[in-house]
Amino acid sequence: MVASQKTLVVIGRGLAGNLAALALSNSLGPSWRIVQVGQPSTPPEDSFYGNVTAPTAYNFLRSVGLDEPRLLRRSSTAFSLGTHFKNWLGGASWMQCHHSPFATPAGAPLHHQLTRLGLDLEPLLVSAQVALAGRFAHPPSDPGSVLSRAEYGYQFDPMEWACLLDQSLQSSPVEIVECGVSEVETQAGNITALTLENGDTLTATLVIDANGPSRRESLCSGGAFTTKRTVHAQANQTSTPQTGPACQSVEASAQGWVSTAFLQDRALGLNVSAVRGNNAEQQGFNIALGQLDAAWNGNCVAIGHAAAVVEPLTPAPMMLLQRDIERLLGLIPTGVNMEVERREYNRQYRDDIAHISLFLTTLVKSDDVPDSVYWRDAQPTEPDEKLQRKLAQFEHRGLLVSYDLEPFNDEDWTILHWGKGLRPRQYDRTADAMSQVDATQTLASIRQSIEQITPRIPPHGLYVAKLKDYLERQAHG
Amino acid sequence: MPQFPRICILGGGSAGWMTAAALATKFPNAGGEITLIESEQIGTVGVGEATLPHIRFFNQALGIDEPTFMKTTKATFKLGIEFCDWGKRGDRYIHPFGDYGFPVDELDFHQAWLKLHQAGKAHRIDDYSFPILAAQEDRFKIPEGDVNEVGSNFGYAYQFDSSLYAKFLRSFSEARGVKRVEGRVVDIGLGATTGHVETLSLEDGSKVEADLFVDCSGFRGVLIEQTLETGYEDWSEWLPCNRAVAIPCESKGELSPYTRATARTAGWQWRIPLQHRTGNGHVYCSEFISDDEAIAQLLDNLEGAQLADPNQLYFKTGRRKKFWNRNVVSIGLSAGFLEPLESTSIHLIQEGITTLIELFPSAGIEALDVDEYNRRMGLNFERVRDFLLLHYIATQRDDSEMWRHFRALKLPDSLDERLQAWLSRGHIPAYEFGVFLPPSWLAVMLGQNLMPTDYDPRLDRYEMDELHQRLETIRTQTADAVRATPTQAEFLAQYGAASRSPRAKAAS
Ligand SMILES: Cc1cc2nc3c(=O)[nH]c(=O)nc-3n(C[C@H](O)[C@H](O)[C@H](O)COP(=O)(O)OP(=O)(O)OC[C@H]3O[C@@H](n4cnc5c(N)ncnc54)[C@H](O)[C@@H]3O)c2cc1C
Numbered sequence: 015m016v017a018s019q020k021t022l023v024v025i026g027r028g029l030a031g032n033l034a035a036l037a038l039s040n041s042l043g044p045s046w047r048i049v050q051v052g053q054p055s056t057p058p059e060d061s062f063y064g065n066v067t068a069p070t071a072y073n074f075l076r077s078v079g080l081d082e083p084r085l086l087r088r089s090s091t092a093f094s095l096g097t098h099f100k101n102w103l104g105g106a107s108w109m110q111c112h113h114s115p116f117a118t119p120a121g122a123p124l125h126h127q128l129t130r131l132g133l134d135l136e137p138l139l140v141s142a143q144v145a146l147a148g149r150f151a152h153p154p155s156d157p158g159s160v161l162s163r164a165e166y167g168y169q170f171d172p173m174e175w176a177c178l179l180d181q182s183l184q185s186s187p188v189e190i191v192e193c194g195v196s197e198v199e200t201q202a203g204n205i206t207a208l209t210l211e212n213g214d215t216l217t218a219t220l221v222i223d224a225n226g227p228s229r230r231e232s233l234c235s236g237g238a239f240t241t242k243r244t245v246h247a248q249a250n251q252t253s254t255p256q257t258g259p260a261c262q263s264v265e266a267s268a269q270g271w272v273s274t275a276f277l278q279d280r281a282l283g284l285n286v287s288a289v290r291g292n293n294a295e296q297q298g299f300n301i302a303l304g305q306l307d308a309a310w311n312g313n314c315v316a317i318g319h320a321a322a323v324v325e326p327l328t329p330a331p332m333m334l335l336q337r338d339i340e341r342l343l344g345l346i347p348t349g350v351n352m353e354v355e356r357r358e359y360n361r362q363y364r365d366d367i368a369h370i371s372l373f374l375t376t377l378v379k380s381d382d383v384p385d386s387v388y389w390r391d392a393q394p395t396e397p398d399e400k401l402q403r404k405l406a407q408f409e410h411r412g413l414l415v416s417y418d419l420e421p422f423n424d425e426d427w428t429i430l431h432w433g434k435g436l437r438p439r440q441y442d443r444t445a446d447a448m449s450q451v452d453a454t455q456t457l458a459s460i461r462q463s464i465e466q467i468t469p470r471i472p473p474h475g476l477y478v479a480k481l482k483d484y485l486e487r488q489a490h491g
Numbered sequence: 492m493p494q495f496p497r498i499c500i501l502g503g504g505s506a507g508w509m510t511a512a513a514l515a516t517k518f519p520n521a522g523g524e525i526t527l528i529e530s531e532q533i534g535t536v537g538v539g540e541a542t543l544p545h546i547r548f549f550n551q552a553l554g555i556d557e558p559t560f561m562k563t564t565k566a567t568f569k570l571g572i573e574f575c576d577w578g579k580r581g582d583r584y585i586h587p588f589g590d591y592g593f594p595v596d597e598l599d600f601h602q603a604w605l606k607l608h609q610a611g612k613a614h615r616i617d618d619y620s621f622p623i624l625a626a627q628e629d630r631f632k633i634p635e636g637d638v639n640e641v642g643s644n645f646g647y648a649y650q651f652d653s654s655l656y657a658k659f660l661r662s663f664s665e666a667r668g669v670k671r672v673e674g675r676v677v678d679i680g681l682g683a684t685t686g687h688v689e690t691l692s693l694e695d696g697s698k699v700e701a702d703l704f705v706d707c708s709g710f711r712g713v714l715i716e717q718t719l720e721t722g723y724e725d726w727s728e729w730l731p732c733n734r735a736v737a738i739p740c741e742s743k744g745e746l747s748p749y750t751r752a753t754a755r756t757a758g759w760q761w762r763i764p765l766q767h768r769t770g771n772g773h774v775y776c777s778e779f780i781s782d783d784e785a786i787a788q789l790l791d792n793l794e795g796a797q798l799a800d801p802n803q804l805y806f807k808t809g810r811r812k813k814f815w816n817r818n819v820v821s822i823g824l825s826a827g828f829l830e831p832l833e834s835t836s837i838h839l840i841q842e843g844i845t846t847l848i849e850l851f852p853s854a855g856i857e858a859l860d861v862d863e864y865n866r867r868m869g870l871n872f873e874r875v876r877d878f879l880l881l882h883y884i885a886t887q888r889d890d891s892e893m894w895r896h897f898r899a900l901k902l903p904d905s906l907d908e909r910l911q912a913w914l915s916r917g918h919i920p921a922y923e924f925g926v927f928l929p930p931s932w933l934a935v936m937l938g939q940n941l942m943p944t945d946y947d948p949r950l951d952r953y954e955m956d957e958l959h960q961r962l963e964t965i966r967t968q969t970a971d972a973v974r975a976t977p978t979q980a981e982f983l984a985q986y987g988a989a990s991r992s993p994r995a996k997a998a999s
Contacts, residue, residue, distance in 0.1 A: 043951035077597075345918070348945035354915045357908065361920070403863070410859045413849065418923040443495070443853040444517055 019047050023208060023216055024188075025195055025233070026224035027052035028060045029172045030318030030335055032179035034224050036078045037339050039188045042346065049218075051191045051210060054180065057226045058299050059319055060172040061249035063335060064326025065275030065282050066094045066262050067167035069112050070421075071329070074336050075168075079182045080175065083485045089174040090277040092478055094167045095145035097273075097328060098263040099433060103380035108433030109142035109261065110328065112165040113425045119456045120448035122441075125412050125428055127453050129441035135432045138457060140164050140464045150260035150474040160463045161471070167329060169262055169275040171251075171282055198232040203312040205233070220347060223316040227301055227323055237311045241304030243391045245270070245325070248285045248298030257475030264327055270388040271327065278478055286325060288388040305367050310359045313352060315342055322367055327377055330370050333421045337366050369420040372401050376430060405436070412438030495524060495853060499691065499699050501676060501714060502707030503529025505539055505653050506823025506840045508660035509549070510705050513844045515667035516553050518851075525668070526699050528691060530675040536709055536824060537802055538737050539653040540763045540770045541569060541750040541834040543926065544588050544646035549841050553663065561988035563659050565766040566651035568631045568748045568979055570622040572833065575753040577939050579887050584938030585749060586833075587622035589634075589645030590930050592965045595958065598949055601933050603958050605917050605946035612959050616937055618966050621645050624973040629745040631979040633986075641965065642972030648834070650750060650763045650770075672699060676708075679718045687818040687856070688714055703852060706821040710828070715811055715821040722812035723827075729880045729903070730808040731896070732758050732830050736786050737772035737802040741795030741997055748979045752832055753792070756780070756891035759832065760792060766983070768798055768995040774830050779893045796997035814868045815861045820847055827872055832882055835875045838926055842871050867924075874925035877906045878932070885910075885939040910941070917943040 022042075024035045027050060035050045042048070067075070075081070085091040096111035116124040128135055136142050141164035144150065153164040183190060197209035208216045223233040258276025265272050270287035289300050305322035309315060317338035324330050341362050345355040375394050383389035394401075400417060407413040408431050414424045422430075445453070472480070498514060500507050511527045550560060560566065571587035578584075592600035600619070607613035617623040622645040625631060636643045665671060674693035682689050691699045706714040715721050727733065742764055751762040758775030773789040780788075786801050810827030814820065822843040829835060846867050850860040884902060888894040902910070912918040913936050919929040950958070983989040 041949045041952065043948075043953070045948070045951050343949065344947070346948045348916050348948055354911050354918070358912055358918065358920060361908075403866075406859055407863055410857070411850075413863065415863065416923075419921065440854055442849070443851060444848065446520060447517075 019045055020219040021047045021049060021217065022220045022222065023218040024048065024050040024222045024224055025052060025208075026226060026320070027054055027176075027180070027190075028056045028224070028226060029063055029176045029179070030226070030320070030338075031222075031224035032176050032183060033078055033335065034222055034317055034339050034342070035188050036179055036182055036186065037343060038222075039183075039186050040077060041343050047189070048187065049189045049191060049216060050183065051208070051216075052194055052225065054192060056173045056176045058249070059226050059301055060176065061284060062247055062301055062319065062323065062326055063172045063331045064329065065169055065171065065273070065277075065284070066097060066329045067170065067332045068329040069165040069167050071167055071332060071336055074340070078179065080178065083489075084178070085168065085170070086278075086478065086482050087485055087489070089171070089178055090279050091168050091170045091174070092257055092277050093150050093260040093474065094169045094262060094275075095141040095150065095164060095260045098145065098259075098261045100263055100265045102264070102266050102434075103378070104382035104435065106433060106435055108429070109136060109139070109145055110426070110429055110433060111139055111141035111145060111261070112167060113139055113141050113429070114163045114165055116425060116428070117460065119453060120445060122445035122447070123412070123414075125432070125438070126441040126445040127448075127457060129412055129438045130445050131450065131454060131457070133457060135429065137461045137464070139429070140467070141166070143464050143468050144471055145259060145261040147468050147471075148259040148473055149468065149471040150477050151471045160460070160467055166260070169260075169277055171277060195230075198230070200232060200312070205312060205314055219313065219350070220352075221314040222342070223314055223320045224318055225320055227319045229306075229316070229320055233314050233316070233320075237306040237308050237316065239302070239304055239306050241302040242395070244289050244300050244302045245388070246287050246289045246296075246298060246300050250283045250285070251280050252283070253280045257478055260474040266384070268384040269386050273326070276474075278475075284326065286388075288386065288391065308356075308360045309338070309363045310352075310356045313347075315359065317342065321363070324370060324374055327374065330374060330421070334366060334370055337421065338363070341366075365418065366421060368400070369417060369422070372398070372404065372420075373422045373426070373430065375401055376405065376434070380434075408438060409436055410438070411440050412442065495520070496702035496855070497700065498525045498703050498705065499701035500525070500527040500705045500707055501691065502709060502823065502825070503527055503657060503661065503671070504535035504707060504709060504823060505657050505837060506709075506825075507705075507707035508657045508664060509837075509840055510707060510822055510844050510847075511664040511669045512553055512660045512667075513549070513848065515664050515669050517848050519667070525664075526670045526672055526701065527664070528672045528674065528676060528693070528699060531673060532675060535654065535657065536804065537654065538735070538770070538772060538804070539831070539836060540765065541572075541650050541761070541831070542648040543834055543838045544648045545838055545841055545926070546648055549844075555663070558986050558988040560659065561649065561651075561983070561986075562990050564649075564651035564655040565990045565992070566649040566988070567746055567764055567766055567983070569648040569650050569750060570626040570631065570645065570748045571750075573626070573749050573751045574882070574935075574938060575751060577752075577754045577882060577886060577888075579940065580890070582938070582940070584934065585617065585623045585626055586931060586934040586938065587620050587626070587645065588647055589620065589622045591616055591933070592619040592962065593639065593644070595950075595953070595961060598947060599929075601937075602917055602947040602950055603953075603962060605943055606950045607955070607958055607962060609946065610955060612955065613962065614966055619962065619969055621969050621972055622647070624969060625976055626747070626749040628973060629747050629978050629980075630973060630976040631748045631982045632976045641968040642976075647748075650765055652765055672697075676713060679714065681718070685817070686719075688718060702818065703856070704819045705847070706819050706825045707823045709824045710806060712811070712821060712825040714819045715816060715825050719816050719819055721816045721821075723807070724809045724812055725807055726809040726829070726876060727807060729876060729900070730830055730883075731776045731778065731893075732774045733805065733807055734777050734782065734785070735772050735774045735804045735806070736782070736789055737770065737804070738789060738793065738800075739768050739770050739798040739995075740793045741798060742767075742769040742994060743794045746979050746983075750834065754888070755788060757785070757893050760789060761831065762794070766990045766994075767992055769794060774832075776893055779891065798995055798997050810869070810872045813861075813865050814843070815864045818856050820864070822847070826868070829872065829875050829879055832879050833875070833927075835879075835926065839868075839871060839875065843868060870924055871926070874922070874927065877903060877909075878927045878935075880906060881932070881935055882939070885936055885941050887940060910936075914941060914943055916945045916947065918947075
């Protein structure tokens with residue numbers, strides 16, 4: 015033990031706890047002792063982190079040892095070019111794909127030319143077309159290739175990732191205690207000691223509550239959880255002889271929605287609906303959607319589902335979890351007075367939650383929803399100034415309003431608006447700098463190069479299989 | 492599609508001609524529909540010489556050739572601002588355009604520096620910054636190549652003669668169809684039902700009609716305030732300086748690629764070296780010093796002979812309550828004024844122009860455009876304000892009434908929280924929209940002796956020696972890169988940007 019060592023206790027051994035413990039252990043030096051407590055089982059609610067990540071997860075995952083070769087070889091993780099919304103509200107279908115910044119013909123954002131010419135967006139998005147064709151290849155770095163514009167994340171199983179992380183933790187300096195917390199001692203809003211189920215007592219400088227949505231009051235002391243509704247979720251999996259497409263699909267149903275993610279050898283399904291009556295044979299779990307008003311209270315920081323639960327309709331839950339951990343890493347307290355850290359953490363946390371919910375609200379907001387409890391409850395009840403501005407400005411003139419450091423970028427938003435059928439009433443006149451003929455031609459040539467390249471890209475499954483082969487040979491040769 | 496709006500710009504200072512040039516370039520098909528009115532009799536404010544790096548993108552978007560532009564406006568390069576006597580008398584530091592050092596893995600450079608500094612193992616943070624060292628030795632080169640390499644991770648701006656810049660942009664705009672009208676606007680016709688400005692009448696009886704008016708009439712705000720009575724948000728509580736006097740002088744010595752801002756007892760003094768002369772000014776608060784004293788102080792501190800009579804200016808810091816009101820968009824001094832401590836006015840003009848283009852009312856004035864414009868510009872102004880205020884409150888000075896005023900000031904919450912985050916652990920909350928990024932905040936806070944008590948604990952995973960080694964490599968590479976850099980005078984000559992006219996001499 016190092017003199018004046020501080021103790022950080024992570025409660026929870028699911029995906030959130032494991033990611034946090036490993037990230038903390040990689041980030042902090044020997045002056046911190048890290049203890050992780052909890053039963054080694056992944057809570058069922060972890061499936062509510064969803065089955066997809068956004069491209070922005072890449073470096074983060076690598077930093078906790080979930081690098082691509084390992085993910086492909088040691089788990090059934092597959093690639094994700096986005097989410098295919100099918101038969102969504104009002105019957106809309108589109109590929110919510112991941113894409114690098116759009117081309118700006120004549121200096122005006124792409125969608126202004128589309129508005130001007132009355133063209134569709136999706137045929138111009140290489141990641142959408144490749145995903146819809148069931149194909150995948152890594153985007154090359156050569157900007158001359160139209161595929162270089164694609165970006166990708168992963169389709170994954172949270173349980174599997176939690177296990178992989180657990181393996182890494184076993185050989186890390188993190189001390190793992192295989193039991194839960196039985197008692198929490200607090201003083202003046204700070205946790206002073208944790209009594210474990212095995213009778214041991216831990217004194218902690220900082221406590222990370224990664225214990226999922228059970229939200230033990232004594233841990234998130236002072237933080238009120240605001241929820242408007244609880245939903246029912248049911249996860250399932252089926253094995254597939256062939257790897258499915260490099261995109262998750264999400265479909266609206268009368269009672270809620272259903273998602274299917276395609277991993278190497280199986281499909282993971284999630285069925286979300288309104289909470290039904292107390293039916294004993296009903297499988298799955300109920301989960302309250304909402305968030306703690308403040309995620310850091312006293313010396314306890316709630317992360318992941320312990321802090322906030324959003325529906326896994328997009329990579330949002332994983333985006334939030336990653337941001338929770340990165341925010342925490344950037345604000346590891348320097349002393350016992352954590353006021354500065356707490357305030358700054360909570361400020362960023364609230365912004366992130368607000369910005370994520372702008373995207374999700376836009377996704378589910380519609381005048382044309384099935385007549386059911388789930389969909390009625392999913393509609394926003396109070397107007398949100400930031401959201402109204404985004405929607406009104408896009409509809410008015412295709413203007414993308416953005417706020418500081420939003421998790422979803424301009425491309426995500428353009429694709430979402432377009433997918434939901436929102437079209438600007440007018441386009442930016444700077445688009446006129448290019449003649450109609452030239453603009454038509456420029457866009458046609460983008461479309462053609464996508465059409466040409468798509469059939470030459472291998473099917474997702476074949477690509478993964480070959481890549482794994484190559485990785486195996488490399489690992490052994 | 493409705494008719495493209497006819498545009499009238501009132502005012503031919505930097506704001507007016509920058510707006511004209513940009514609109515004529517962006518909307519080439521509007522030819523003949525952009526009119527600019529200016530009055531030689533009224534003239535321009537005659538100051539505004541130092542800029543921020545963003546102006547390069549403005550010029551580039553217009554397709555302006557850099558050496559030609561520099562030669563014509565007698566411009567010098569600017570690598571940053573040197574602040575003297577701000578933290579304490581005798582202090583000096585440079586706020587550079589660019590980062591310090593390079594991140595240590597995913598961690599900010601300054602955090603590594605703080606750790607070494609606390610162990611007594613760091614050099615001054617300046618030694619890890621190419622633009623600072625180059626500025627101190629009057630050297631300059633254009634950053635090229637990989638921004639992850641020493642000697643390429645910086646930006647630069649210009650110091651120029653603003654009246655020559657306006658002239659330059661005038662010929663540029665006229666060549667692109669902008670119609671210039673000389674004369675004084677004496678009467679303004681408003682639409683009876685809309686309340687929109689419809690016609691401007693000039694002294695000679697001629698009239699200019701338009702659909703959209705850009706008010707670039709300077710402090711007067713002829714349209715936005717005198718006509719539409721939009722109202723002004725007074726920020727004197729935070730930025731109490733309300734007067735300035737400007738005097739150009741002969742330049743002495745090497746041509747320095749930076750602006751200097753020296754704190755005084757009731758304000759501060761600028762020094763802006765151009766190719767042919769040096770611009771000087773004293774910005775002050777009339778509550779704490781008389782005009783005569785202010786001029787005397789300035790004259791006492793000129794490096795060379797005075798070249799012109801003092802130009803006295805009066806202002807109130809703050810912003811127009813609405814930058815865009817009805818069919819009038821105010822850009823430049825008519826929109827608001829924050830003192831020129833960080834050379835932000837021309838930048839705010841540029842922001843105004845870019846935002847106007849993005850929200851251009853091509854189909855008529857619509858509330859949604861107006862509202863979004865005002866929101867964005869409001870945020871820009873407010874974030875600049877907080878950054879300017881930082882210079883005054885991050886100080887140990889209490890040797891005059893003004894400094895004691897600032898020591899007692901209650902800060903806006905946003906700024907107060909920033910200071911605490913910095914002082915406790917060197918943390919700088921980031922934002923996306925706003926001109927000053929974390930390295931700028933860092934430069935001023937460290938430069939004015941706000942030293943954090945701690946650093947990011949993640950640095951403790953490195954051995955001290957390893958960190959020391961990493962920083963030493965950056966430091967020696969930076970010094971080497973600076974040694975291999977030409978002086979600014981050499982660079983200007985070789986770049987074809989040197990003005991042919993000799994340095995100005997005072998009449999003797
Ligand atoms: C002391 C001081 C120092 C500054 N230093 C800097 C600096 O270093 N960097 C920086 O970026 N900015 C600086 N600024 C700001 C900068 O000077 C202005 O932002 C810039 O010059 C733009 O001014 P303007 O065009 O809005 O107004 P002006 O230059 O005042 O132009 C107003 C125009 O309107 C015309 N006009 C007015 N009324 C009428 C009428 N009735 N009829 C016809 N025409 C009319 C005038 O003739 C003139 O052409 C400084 C400002 C001050 C006060």
